[in-house]
Amino acid sequence: MSDESGESAVRRDRFSGGPARGFLSSLAGDARIFAADLAVDRAHVVMLAEQGIVDDDVAGEILAALDEVEAAGHGALTEGEDVHEAIETAVIERMGPEGGRMHTARSRNDEVATCLRWRLREDLLDAAETTLRLRDVLVDAATDHTETVMPGYTHLQPAQPTTVAHYLLSYESNVARDTGRLLDSYARVNESPLGAAAFAGTPFDVDRERTAELLGFDGLVENAMDAASSRDFLLEATSALATHAVTLSGIAEDFVLYANRGYVDLADDYSSTSSIMPQKKNPDTLELVRSVAGEAAGDLSALLTTLKGLPRAYNRDLQNAHPHAFDAVESVVAATEVTAGAVATATWDETTLEAAAGEGFSTATGVADLLAMAGLPFRTAHEIVARAAAAAEERAAAAAEERAAAAADGTTATSGGDTPDLATLDSVTEETLGESLFDHVSREAVERALDPAQSVASRDSVGGPAPDAVASALASAEETLDADAATVDARRAALADAEDALETEVARYV
Known part of the structure; x- marks a missing residue:
């Protein structure tokens, strides 16, 4: 070129x-x-x-x-x-x-720039369409699990209970932004450089607006030097794809971890077994999805490095620029399709999830919130619950030692959990405030706060995991999804109309 x-x-x-x-x-x-x-x-x-x-x-x-x-x-x-x-x-x-x-009246410089934009805009619509499919799958799965309680994590440590629906919708909104970035990129890709010639225009009386119309472009890259030499449209598209690949990598990592813990079971079509260990079921497809983020990031880095510091106007380096964008399209679109299929066919183990939802005293924040709503400063409430959690951990460690000793002696030991009971919470409150926990809140309210399902139900603020809040989020997600699908359809229709118009004009001469 x-x-x-x-x-x-x-x-x-x-x-x-x-x-x-x-x-x-x-x-x-x-x-x-x-x-x-x-x-x-x-x-x-x-x-x-x-x-x-x-x-x-x-x-x-x-x-x-x-x-x-x-x-x-x-x-x-x-x-x-x-x-x-x-x-x-x-x-x-x-x-x-x-x-x-x-x-006549063109260069390969403006010709190739036009060809790249013509092809890339279709690829961007394909990529956006696969994100719509993934979002649709996430919404469907969330709809089925609005009350399926599961553990939520920060730093991979049990943090607060949530629901499968709330978790899945967290990715739906993330992927929705990825769709937006792809469609935003499309708008700047779909501008015609044709007629710029080598970089300084042409003395022929060309009609650049006419070729843009025949090719379905929405407008022109007017400055001829910019039109022939700029490749920022490749950067923007590849960046959007790489960003989406990072989102996919997060979904894949979560599902790999959740499969390990027995929270979710991937369909056989998205798993494999070991060549030597027949009992194995490995989440291989999602591990490959996870790796695509590295591929896309590499394409973006290579493209940035290729374009960095190039003088105006055309340089042969540009011949090696666009393959990185097209590589990213291929790998990210394929990874999105696989992720959508894996999510759509996965089975959530509701019993295991419910049992794990309360591990690690994950309802601690709910108890602290309850005390704060009763009038205590939140920092004081935080201290009380933290001390109660520490006491429960000590009791759990002692119980574990007792069980180990009993197992060695062949006797039976009592068990102990790591979640404070009402007595522990009351004792710590007495030590901290000089009065009973139940002087501030009722026993029933604390019991509800300690229950993972009740904890989730109480979090009904906008964007929270409570069923009503999730129902609102689902409705919003579906509305945005429909709007984005309509945008993709409209852009595809516009390109199809332009193709038909070009065929009609060609037929006038052939």
Whole structure:
């Protein structure tokens, strides 16, 4: 995709050989933009004919030759520096030197920039569509588990009880932002550089708005130097994809950990077994999803490094820039599809989750909140509950030693938990305040606060895990999901309309 100011392919004999030709060529990797180049060629030729720059009969011959090139496919192209040169050569081979008029008033610089944007916008819509599928799956699973209590963690330590629905919706809102970033990126990708030529425009009376319209672009990258040389649209798209990959990595890591603890069971289609240990069921697909964040981050880093410090306007380094964006598209879209399938087919063990929800005195905050709502300063309430938790831990450790000794003696020992009972809480309150816990709150209220399900039910603030709050969040998620789906559909429809319009215009000449 070297600097190309308008000379015909038949005049490149001086630069047609040499040991570096293979190193310079991007033809094999350009299969991804073969269709894009044909579309750009057609729109450009139609515009040249409409502007009187190329005769109608010549335009018709060129367009007919492009149909033949398309039918033969990318694999039939002869060797060349890139797909753009190879297609032009194929046209000239079919109709003679007049085929070289196809390249009038443009450069490969603006041509390739247009092709990349034409293809990338479709890829971004594909990526956005897979995020919609994942969000839909998360909403469906959350709807089924609005009252399924589960442990919540910070620092991987038991923190507070929540619900499976609340947990899943935390990722739905995260993925919704990822969708937004992809769609925002699309808006800046879908601008046409065509007509900028090498970087300084052209003396021909071209109609840049017309080619943009025929190709379904929403507008122009007006400055010719910016249009031909800038690749920030690749950076923005790859950044959005890498950000989404980080979200996927978090989902994957959670499910790997939850599968280890018996909270969730992945379907066999998203698991594998060991080659030697027949009892194993490994969450392999999600481990690979987890690794995609590294791939996408690597693509972003490589792209940033490639583009850093390039002088204006065109530099051959740009030939090695866009593959990083397309690599990220492929890996992240595939990972999103796998994640959606794994979440959709996973089974949550409600009994195990409920049993684990209260581990580690996870309802401690609820008890402290109860005391604070009764009038104690929260810091005082925090101290009381923290001291009670420490006493319970000491009792649990002593009980564990007793059980170990009893097991060695073949006798039975009493068990002890790590959650303070009412007596412990009352004792610590008496020591701290000089009065009973029940002078401030009722016994029944404390018992409710200690219960994981009741603790969850009490947290009905906006965004909380209580069933009513989750119901509101579900409704909001579904509304946003529908709106984003409508946006994707509208953009796909606009591109389809532009494709139909281009076909209609081409038919006028062929």
